[in-house]
Amino acid sequence: MTKSRPxxxxxxxxxxxxxxxxxxxxxxxxxTFSRLATPQYWGLKPEDYAxxxxxxxxxxxxxxxxxxxxxxxxxxxxxxxHKSYPEPFSFVALSPGEYNSIxxxxxxxNSRSVARYLADRTGYFQPPPDREKAERAGMHVxxxxxxxxxxxxxxxxxxVAILVRFAEAARYPGSNRGKSLxxxxxxxVLRGIIMPDMFEALTEQRRWTPTQLDLAKRSLERRLFFxxxxxxxxxxxxxxxxxxxxxNNAKRGAFLDSIHRSQQEIEKSVSWQQHLHxxx
Numbered sequence: 001m002t003k004s005r006p007x008x009x010x011x012x013x014x015x016x017x018x019x020x021x022x023x024x025x026x027x028x029x030x031x032t033f034s035r036l037a038t039p040q041y042w043g044l045k046p047e048d049y050a051x052x053x054x055x056x057x058x059x060x061x062x063x064x065x066x067x068x069x070x071x072x073x074x075x076x077x078x079x080x081x082h083k084s085y086p087e088p089f090s091f092v093a094l095s096p097g098e099y100n101s102i103x104x105x106x107x108x109x110n111s112r113s114v115a116r117y118l119a120d121r122t123g124y125f126q127p128p129p130d131r132e133k134a135e136r137a138g139m140h141v142x143x144x145x146x147x148x149x150x151x152x153x154x155x156x157x158x159x160v161a162i163l164v165r166f167a168e169a170a171r172y173p174g175s176n177r178g179k180s181l182x183x184x185x186x187x188x189v190l191r192g193i194i195m196p197d198m199f200e201a202l203t204e205q206r207r208w209t210p211t212q213l214d215l216a217k218r219s220l221e222r223r224l225f226f227x228x229x230x231x232x233x234x235x236x237x238x239x240x241x242x243x244x245x246x247x248n249n250a251k252r253g254a255f256l257d258s259i260h261r262s263q264q265e266i267e268k269s270v271s272w273q274q275h276l277h278x279x280x
Contacts, residue, residue, distance in 0.1 A: 027181035033169035039225040049222040060219035062239040068205040076205045082257035092250040095200035106265035114138035139269040146262040156252045167241040
């Protein structure tokens, strides 16, 4: 599924959300979490989940997802590792897009960029490459990548803020949570971006096929919206939101670590330049 990622949740186009909603959707309706957690609110149909087995539904457990996302025991691809406290290292599974955007090793990125600059300027009929220019070019590559990594922090902060509000609402499902327009927009971020990111990471860690991914998604959705006997769905929601808060905070920690190490690499490069030209 192609996702449109807003820079922040505040940039969501509210009118688009309202226009795309089913006829029974009233943007000015005052809603509770109980209402938000109904299949009717989102236009979900029970027949779309008829092929799911009890074993599939049991496996769609947020608590079981945790061990594949935060400090995964068996680490597949796209896992970021960094030093932490009190544990010596922390691991977090990322989606492929997140993994490709984070700077895994600023020092290695700098070295590769310097080597590429020198290689492009080495050969017949060319003057000897300038090492200082190569070092500056490498630093600029790290700086540009760093700017992209830094953009993830406010986005993740906005996701966590949404998740915290939903978690609070799930604790008191009968309380009024404001106008439907805003809650629906936040729900679209939750169901359309935050949860798919989680499932992309799970797919890499569990090596799911597209069919297995589809079954896992629909099994969790079935439990969230249709497991209503004794209000069991509220418990599933609370467990999922607790996991997503912890998971997105863990991802935030990974991006902050990448930012910190990139800034250190840039400072080291600047110090080297100043050492060569102390008069500047």
